[in-house]
Amino acid sequence: MRDFLRRYWRTLTRPSAYYSLGFLTIGGFVAGVLFWGAFNTAMEFTNTEQFCIACHEMRDNVYQEIQPTIHFTNRSGVRAKCSDCHVPKDWTHKMARKMQASKEVWGWIFGTISTREKFLAKRRELAEREWVRMQANDSLECRNCHEFGSMDFTRQSKRAAQAHSTSLQSGEKTCIDCHKGIAHRLPDMAKQ
Amino acid sequence: MSEMQKKEEFRTWLFLTAVLAPVLAVLVVSGYGFVVWISQIIGGPPGS
Helix, strand or coil: CHHHHHHHHHHHHCCCCCCCHHHHHHHHHHHHHHHHHHHHHHHHHCCCHHHHCCCHHHHHHHHHHHCCCCCCCCCCCCCCCHHHHHCCCCHHHHHHHHHHHHHHHHHHHCCCCCCHHHHHHHHHHHHHHHHHHHHHCCCHHHHCCCCHHHCCHHHCCHHHHHHHHHHHHHCCCCHHHHCCCCCCCCCCCCCC | CHHHHHHHHHHHHHHHHHHHHHHHHHHHHHHHHHHHHHHHHHHCCCCC
């Protein structure tokens, strides 16, 4: 074994006697391109709805709830999928979120929310986490689609125009402060 | 000797490009992701 390692270490640290610099460079470059493509394909796959609802925890709870809402069915057919709201677009934060998902894998293995009852018991905590996140980033995931500058207050209800032209405009409030429970049902907010 | 060396050189190249470099790249990226996550646990969510 030591001999084997020493032999390959020597091959590794010395210029190649049989392969041209061209082959090694281009070969490495092509392998790099293939790797990056595969990496991004895999990354995008984990952003698909199909991937999210492969687990019954998502399919039977939150996915059922979003379907009748305007973010899933509406007159124009433009709709949000899970990752549009729950995965940051920025690369660094996206990678952090993907690693954070290891906790979800943990929860899936140990059945943390494996039944409806367990999910309902935990939902307040899960929802609060998303609310805190969106309050901190000024509802970035809402604003990826909804642009404040393009809002026509005259086409909004009186109450909405009133709120948007004051609290939202001044930055005192952000989308999620008022729009909680719009894509999934609200948790039971009564108990602490 | 020379056939043997040629084989070893090819195997070394293949191991580097197909195994070691991809594994290291994934480890570096996931390690970076974990560091950012941990910093978010300590310092609060981004933007706060």
